[in-house]
Amino acid sequence: MHYFIFPDIDTTLYEASGSSNAGLDEILEIRKDMTTSGGNVKVSRILMKFDISEISSSIINGTISTDAKYYLNLYDAGSENLNVSQSLWAYPVSQSWVEGQGTANDNPITLEGASWRYRDGAAQKSFWLSGSEAAVSASGGAWHTDVYATQSFKYESDDMRMNVTPIVKKWLDGTYPNNGFIIKRSGSFGNLDTNVDEGNTDRLGNFKFFSRQTHTIYPPKLEVEWFDTKWSTGSLSALSSTELEDLSFYMKSLRPEYKEKSKVKFRIVGRAKYPTKSFSNTASEYLTVKSLPSGSVENIGGDGTYYSVRDTQTEDVIVPYGTGSLVSCDSTGNYFNLWMNGLQSERYYKFEFKVVSGSNTVDETIQYFDDDFLFKVVR
Numbered sequence: 001m002h003y004f005i006f007p008d009i010d011t012t013l014y015e016a017s018g019s020s021n022a023g024l025d026e027i028l029e030i031r032k033d034m035t036t037s038g039g040n041v042k043v044s045r046i047l048m049k050f051d052i053s054e055i056s057s058s059i060i061n062g063t064i065s066t067d068a069k070y071y072l073n074l075y076d077a078g079s080e081n082l083n084v085s086q087s088l089w090a091y092p093v094s095q096s097w098v099e100g101q102g103t104a105n106d107n108p109i110t111l112e113g114a115s116w117r118y119r120d121g122a123a124q125k126s127f128w129l130s131g132s133e134a135a136v137s138a139s140g141g142a143w144h145t146d147v148y149a150t151q152s153f154k155y156e157s158d159d160m161r162m163n164v165t166p167i168v169k170k171w172l173d174g175t176y177p178n179n180g181f182i183i184k185r186s187g188s189f190g191n192l193d194t195n196v197d198e199g200n201t202d203r204l205g206n207f208k209f210f211s212r213q214t215h216t217i218y219p220p221k222l223e224v225e226w227f228d229t230k231w232s233t234g235s236l237s238a239l240s241s242t243e244l245e246d247l248s249f250y251m252k253s254l255r256p257e258y259k260e261k262s263k264v265k266f267r268i269v270g271r272a273k274y275p276t277k278s279f280s281n282t283a284s285e286y287l288t289v290k291s292l293p294s295g296s297v298e299n300i301g302g303d304g305t306y307y308s309v310r311d312t313q314t315e316d317v318i319v320p321y322g323t324g325s326l327v328s329c330d331s332t333g334n335y336f337n338l339w340m341n342g343l344q345s346e347r348y349y350k351f352e353f354k355v356v357s358g359s360n361t362v363d364e365t366i367q368y369f370d371d372d373f374l375f376k377v378v379r
Contacts, residue, residue: 001228002324003064004073004221004342007212009049009099009180013116013140015191016042021113021121023100026214027077030088030184030207038201043191045141046209047097047114048072049180050222056172068226069323070168072149072181074209075218076158082205085154086197089186091143092167093179095119095128116140129189139190141182144170160209161223168222217314217344225324227297234331239290241365243272244357249369251351252333257376260345268292268327268334270305270355289333293357295326302359307336312348312374321354345379 011023016033031044058064072090098120100113111122117139120126128142147170151162164181171178187198194200210218239247252267270292295304305327309319319325319338327336343349351373358364 001064001224001226001337001339002319002342003055003224003339005050005052005055005224007048007180007220007222008051009047009097010212010220011047011097011099011114012044012104013047013114014042014044014104015116015140016044017104017109017116019111019115019117019122020104020106020109021100021102021111021115022104023098023102023113024213025103026211028074028209028211028220030209032185032198032204032206034201034203041191041199041201043140043185043187043198045182045184047093047141047180047182048220049093049178052168052171052178052222055168055224059172064224065226065228068165068224069163070165071223071225072160072162072164072183073221073223074160074162074183075220077208077210077214077218079158079208080206081203082153082158082207083203085152086204087150087152087186088160088162088183088207090149090162090164090167090181090183091145092147092170092176093182094142094144094176096177096179141184142189143182144176158207164222217311217347221342223342225322227323227326228328228337229295229297229326230328230330231294232331233291233329236289236291236329236331236333239270239272239292241357241363243275243290244270244293244355244365244367246273247271247355247367248273249353249355249367250371251373254351254373254375256374257378258340260343260377260379261341263337263339265335265337266307266351267332268305268307268336268353270334291329292327292334292355294329295356297323299359300326301356303356305334306354306356308352308354309338309343309349310352312350318343318349340377343377345377348374348376350374 028046034041097114102110128139147166149164170176185197248271292305306321353369355367
């Protein structure tokens with residue numbers, strides 16, 4: 001299963017702007033600016049917070065597995081002059097902060113809300129790390145250093161899908177309060193260390209990602225992925241290797257629209273396209289339901305039946321083939337569950353399917369089914 005939530009608050013902290021807030025900007029930036037001679041290095045960092053209370057309650061009631069993995073998804077908004085090989089890091093923020101209602105281009109600047117110097121605004125003057133003027137030199141956010149996540153970018157997409165499971169689990173088990181993520185290049189409090197990516201004179205370019213304020217379809221997302229497959233076929237027999245070679249595949253009762261907060265069980269059927277006639281059985285072989293190949297969490301990508309969800313307009317993959325997209329089976333047939341509140345409303349999506357059998361053998365067969373299994377998520 002895949003479940004997505006969107007951030008409640010986010011902003012960029014600009015070292016060059018000091019006390020200026022950018023909480024309403026549609027773009028989040030991880031910048032590194034310097035003079036032509038390589039001096040006066042100034043950077044920026046991203047703050048972002050998600051409400052994980054529903055995730056927590058879903059774990060308690062057994063809906064979400066305790067073994068779930070968590071991914072922070074940020075989408076490229078026109079990054080500039082990026083070095084071909086570099087990394088971004090995420091840490092749990094150690095203090096509360098206020099998003100604010102400013103933008104980086106405000107004139108005069110907006111002083112209320114989180115900034116490089118303050119975590120709530122110039123009026124309150126709550127400095128990062130402590131409440132004294134001495135904390136100014138160590139500003140630019142504050143974070144716990146014993147747990148982190150990282151992603152390298154090397155000849156790859158500028159989109160980010162960072163595995164932040166260690167951080168989220170610290171929030172869920174109560175080790176740290178959830179004050180959100182800080183996302184940045186390697187660097188120190190206040191950007192005082194000249195031996196790391198933020199503080200040295202290497203030109204690394206500027207990351208730009210869409211914020212929660214974007215008017216595009218690419219807001220940040222926290223993705224939850226867990227293995228929810230159940231397999232209990234009852235009296236159903238499995239499709240044979242011969243039947244799988246020439247498969248007829250369809251979805252049962254796929255509706256054109258689903259409400260954005262609905263939780264839906266989808267039924268799928270695979271049958272031999274040309275079944276062998278049996279005179280000993282009066283039931284039509286064309287109507288006999290059999291089970292598609294099963295999979296296991298230990299062999300993701302191997303034998304199994306997988307589903308994927310794709311945006312029909314952009315062709316972006318929303319739910320990829322993998323751990324969270326293995327099909328289940330009960331005595332009625334094959335099925336999978338999908339929570340619609342992770343998809344954006346008033347958009348069209350489609351299901352695609354992959355059926356793998358005989359993996360790691362000379363008889364391995366991989367078939368893909370994309371037969372306009374379309375649906376729309378509505379408000």
